Amino acid sequence: MSHDLVNFPFEDLGTETHWKREGELLHRFNHLPYGEAQERAAILAELFAQAEEVIITPPLAIARGHLIRFGRKVFINYNAQIAAAPGAPITIGHHTIIAPNVQIQTGTHPVDPTERQKWAYCAKGITIGNNVWIGASAIICAGVTIGDHSVIxxxxxxxxxxxxxxxxxxxxxxxxxxxxxxDESTLYALNP
Structure with a gap:
């Protein structure tokens, strides 16, 4: 097993206390009527470690939003699944666009059958750069870094x-x- 993965034994599953509050906020977010942009933004600010000028179209599924950071002017379309794990945060850069049904998952499971019996799961952080476009139904796996201006x-x-x-x-x-x-000097001139 890779030494840079964070491992979690079965005994630690379910001991985190944030699930109830996160679930309540997600339920509110996913059931707000369209047109409630200010309330949606307020919920996103509570759900995530950083979410300034972020637009997310519901429904949304997340795990451990307090470990997920967004740059400015990020747009995420419907049915996104974004799951971070302790010690394995997710960072998404400025001006990134994420299409419908995208999954971003820091958790994984050991491939080795003996290791899989010891660890419930393991995790490694994900970094998505600035001005990235991730196409519909893409899956971003644990430990991945996507460089600035790339398209998936x-x-x-x-x-x-x-x-x-x-x-x-x-x-x-x-x-x-x-x-x-x-041209970095003019790239965001129309949309700072």
């Missing part, structure tokens, strides 16, 4: 790091081609 194709399963300024896709996701790097 719809339905891709990202199991390893993706560099900046590339189009990646497939199962497992691989770099398909490089993208032209943006």
């Amino acid at each position: 194709g719809a339905g891709s399963i990202v199991t390893r790091d993706i560099p900046s300024c590339v189009l990646a896709g497939g199962n497992p996701a691989r770099v398909i081609r490089e993208l032209t790097p943006p």
